[in-house]
Amino acid sequence: MQVLYFAWVRERIGLPREQVQTEAATVAELVEELRGREERYAAAFADLSALRVALDQELAEFTDPLDGVREVAFFPPMTGG
């Protein structure tokens, strides 16, 4: 699946997007996998309360399943307007 990062999450990880091969069943499991990769991922995902997630461009929860999802995005709370 494609994993996208925005704002300071993108800056901390150092990438706007990447292709990730995963068996993770939920967003939370995917986050655990990413955290375990490298320090920059651990830093970006240190506090999930400061993060939001979208699955296929719809806001979602960290407990949501990844079945059939093609695009996951992680970002801080939005500041539009």
Next chain:
Amino acid sequence: MTVRVHSDAFDPGAEVNAFTAAADGAGAVVSFSGLVRDVAGGLQAMEIEHYPGMTEKALAEIRDAAVRRWRLTGALIVHRHGVLAPGEVIMMVATAARHRRDAFEAAEFLMDYLKSRAPFWKKERTDAGAAWVAARDDDEDALSRW
């Protein structure tokens, strides 16, 4: 019922005039424009990042929710991304309705949802460096009244 997202500057006055001219049967038009504000002094630029694809979908959903809830004859959302200077117009909403209450309430609803449900992120560049603008709890709280 238009949603537009782009980096180009736009003229909110011209937008309101065109919107009003097209608002058939409306007795009221309400518009709001948001500007880049230099809160602490020393702001050089505001960078607005967004999530292409999701942004347009989220704004269309917010607009559709307003159209379901109020009797609107028109709704417009325009939002910029990219690098903006202090004083520049970031975004605007406009609503048209037969009666002013529908137009006012729908415009406020659009703004409240746009603040915390549309995937935009602001970064301020100042003399002292650059920092992401933190989301405000009261922006999230504002949704509870709807």
